[in-house]
Amino acid sequence: AQSVTQPDIHITVSEGASLELRCNYSYGATPYLFWYVQSPGQGLQLLLKYFSGDTLVQGIKGFEAEFKRSQSSFNLRKPSVHWSDAAEYFCAVGFSGGGADGLTFGKGTHLIIQP
């Protein structure tokens, strides 16, 4: 069955430091890939997406992600985090076929920013 794994439940990063959040998926073909961010008590905001083409995609708020087919990964990165980046980050995948058009989400990574 298709699945999405975010191996890090919590990550703590100092303000100004670089960030990488991991996302792996299990699927035989190329899926559609998304990263969303959720602030406490809020809905989800789309950071970036990958459908095809250049495997390095740029998103909002200075985030980028790289699709690596050989590793079945779509890791999110930011060169320098800001205190306002503290939030829950979700990787989501759209798997073609199978009749379902809903996204499959990972369990999320809670990002904590240290001053």
Add this chain to the structure above:
Amino acid sequence: NAGVMQNPRHLVRRRGQEARLRCSPMKGHSHVYWYRQLPEEGLKFMVYLQKENIIDESGMPKERFSAEFPKEGPSILRIQQVVRGDSAAYFCASSPPGTGSGWDTQYFGPGTRLTVL
């Protein structure tokens, strides 16, 4: 251009009551999706609807849950005879008409937080 709107934002029900959650998609969007988020969990897909049609309800519990997206008005997620385990955040997303696939970007509403006492 208003985003996806959901109401109410917070809903409290006693066990056995009915809960009705509403979702108005973004202007021009004709696809609606409902997801449920349990505490400390990611979102789980429930149902995908287009106007007057349920396209995929593979994630919906078999009993007590139903969804509709009428020709006019918002999409409704209805939970009958709520139980404590239904307490969760329910998110609606919408996407524009396109290829008919769900892989157009989904835009999420702020969610409805349901508490069952």
